Amino acid sequence: MATLSSSARALIISEAKAKFGPNFPDALLSIYIDAYIDSGNDGTEAGNVMRQSTAYADAFPGNLNPDGISVKFSESEYLQIVDSYKRKVESLGVNAELIITNDRIETLIENVVSPQEFGERVQSIYQNVLTALPEVKEYYQLNFGQELTDAEIIASAIDPNISQQLASGAIDAASVVSQNIVRGQIGGLAAAEGVSLSLTQAESLRQQGLTAQTARQSFRQAGEIQSLAEQQGRTSDVVDIVGGLSGDPDEQKRIQRILGQQAGLSSAQTGAVRSQTGQYTGLEEI
Secondary structure (H helix, E strand, O other): OOOOHHHHHHHHHHHHHHOOOOOOOOOHHHHHHHHHHHOOOOOOHHHHHHHHHHHHHOOOOEEEEOOOOOOOOHHHHHHHHHHHHHHHOOOOOEHHHHHHHHHHHHHHHHOOOOOOHHHHHHHHHHHHHHHOHHHHHHHHHHHOOOOHHHHHHHHHHOOHHHHHHHHHHOOHHHHHHHHHHHHHHHHHHHHOOOOOOOEEEEEEEHHHOOHHHHHHHHHHHHHHHHHHHHOOOOOOOOOHHHHOOOOHHHHHHHHHHHHHHHHHHHHHHHHHHHHHOOOOOOOOOO
């Protein structure tokens, strides 16, 4: 195989992304580039080789026609269609990653289901479920001892497997809710505690494990820790502290130093009072 200069490789990648879409998988780009060089810079042949690979079947399930070479949609169109499927599900407040699996994508693409048609089907299910939510909730409570949220019921109606996974504990309730909604909930709860979050910050905290259930207490606790830090002459950001409470190791160390110093100060103060009076005066240690 001929050696390719970095500039030549960058040019091929640029042309491939213009052809296949900016989010085209890197693994397929590598296959395409190798095939492009082997074929004497024949883009059509390189595309055929790439589409016959296992990596292509994994990345674009259902897109190959029976001849094994031609496709139902261009790769750029395919990615846009799948993104549209996901946005239709997200609009219902449900986590699209649970619904739009590779198997479901393959079925939809093989049957050439447009995003509009898919959206109409999902909306139909949503409307039917919406009118029966109280009864469905009561049923699950009486028969399974579970209190399902609206999102869980809607997701279970779209995909019955989700109901089984919820019952078995394979997935938890929080994973059913749309991540857009979770970000919004985190931002709203932060605002209630006087903290303004950007969308990027809310997403970062969500990825670190913060949930709508833990956000309020975390921001409240972070505010208290920030106050202690200021008393110690430290500069500390509430959002960073929440990140530490949610698992960021560097921030956890900073929090431990703040609390450790406060514990030392508290012990010193208590000791001083005790040495003067012979007994404690009821100071609360933090």
